[in-house]
Amino acid sequence: MKKACFIINNMGSGGGTERVALTIINALAEKGHDITLLNLWQDDDMAFFNISSKVKVSCLSTSKTSFYLSYFSIVKKIRNFVKVHNFDTVINVESTLSLFIAPALCANKAWHVNWEHYNFTANGGSKLRTIxxxxxxxxxxxxxxxxxxxxxxxxxxxxxxxxxxxxNNPLPFAQEAYNYNPDAKVVLAVGRLSYQKGFDSLLSAWKEVTRDVQDWQLRIVGNGEDETSLRAQVGKLEITNSVTFFPPTKNIETHYREAGIYCMSSRFEGLPMVLIEANSYGLPIVSFNCLTGPSEVVENNVSGLLAAPENIDELAEKLKYMIKHRSERIKFSKAAYDSSPKFKLDNIIKQWEELINR
Incomplete structure (x- = not known):
């Protein structure tokens, strides 16, 4: 049997990249593939999400080090690790890691797979990501x-x-029976509280929504570097009574079940897991049509409504339309739920098996 190694920065994070990576890694291991997960660093022995006991887990360092100052040391450690374990395939989880993996695999027979989790145009302000x-x-x-x-x-x-x-990314859990509640007056948004996710734009749009709608709540689930500024923005916009922040949770399904609409305000994405997950719960979606992903998950005017990227006024208008039209929400909900099977884990895993079995 061929051996595959997935290399990640740190699996201790609870982000979407880590979640989908572990979904693939665990599924491959459970199907009998020889899978190793290598963390560049890990400050404890626990990942935010559960790792299958069939996955072999290692780390290069027990504490975070400067990737600039330790660059050559990290490349050497990866090279030695791959050589000792004689992997057939090495997958770096996120393109920036190619800066380490590509030189580490020079003259090595392992098949090198670079797994992009955003899109080619999104560099988050980092020239190194582009390089x-x-x-x-x-x-x-x-x-x-x-x-x-x-x-x-x-x-x-x-x-x-x-x-x-x-x-495509897969749905990370089995799809439940259709059980959408059109009377749930919650707009849900999930993600890291960062520039990429555009929650500042969502809050500005929500301010416009509350001018016409008073009995709905905006629920934001996540944490991150922008949390303080976003909470301050809520106060400045005087929408404290209709916005609630929740910390990240392993049981995100509860939030999906309690929502009536899902809203995504990202400035850029790869393939947004939150939209795939929202579909599986039959949530009608309102989203910016950013690069890339929303238009491949949401069929505009069928399973949800897509607004022009970063157009706050249009996002607000589409949210108000979805809130005010209960029958439309139900129609969008059923279409969203019916579109979900194309992201079933079994279908995605078959493609990964073909890749690592070359």
Whole structure:
């Protein structure tokens, strides 16, 4: 049996990248594949999400180190780890890690897979992230993108030597029976409280919503570097009575069940897990149509409503429309639920099995 190693920065985080990575890693291990998970650093022996006992877990360091000052040391440690364990496939979870993995695998027979979790145009203000994508395009053997649209961007921008292979993120849990409550007056938003997720735009849009709607609540689940500023924005906008923040939770399903609408305000994405999950619970969606992903999950005017990227006024108008039209919410809800099976884990895992079994 072939051996595969997934390399990640730190699995202790509770973010969407870590969640979907573990969904794939656990599923492959449970199907009998020889899977190792290597953390570049891990300050304890627990991940935020559960790791299958069939996954072999290792780390290069028990504490976080400077990737700049320790660059050559990290590359050397990865090279030695891969050599000792004789992996057939090495997958770096997130493109920036190609800065370490690509040189570490030079002259090694392992098949190098770069797994992109955002999109080619999104660098979060980091030039190194952009550089890493060109390195992956030319030094990796396969680049896995989350959408066909992003695959096209990679091919056009990077003119890669690597194979560009789109594989969607899967739904991380089994889809429940349809049980949407059209009278649940909660708009749900989930994600890291960061610039990427655009919660500042959502709060500004929500202020406009509350001018016409007084009996709905906005529920934001997550934490992050922007939490203080977002809470201050809530106070400044005088919407404290209709906005509640919740910490990250492993039992996010409870929030989906209690919501009537899901809203995503991201400035950029790869393939947003939150939309896939919201679909599975039959939640009608209102979202910015950012690069990339929303248009591959949400069929506009069928399973949800898409607003122009970062157009706060349009997002507010679509939220108000969805709130005020109960029958439309029900129609969108059923369409969202019916579209969910295309993201079933079994279908996605088959594509990963074909990749690691080459």
């Amino acid at each position: 890493s994508r060109y390195i992956a395009a030319w030094m990796a053997d396969t680049v896995v993108t989350l959408t066909h649209r992003d695959a096209d961007i990679w091919k056009k921008r990077a003119r890669p030597r690597a194979e560009i292979l789109p594989i």
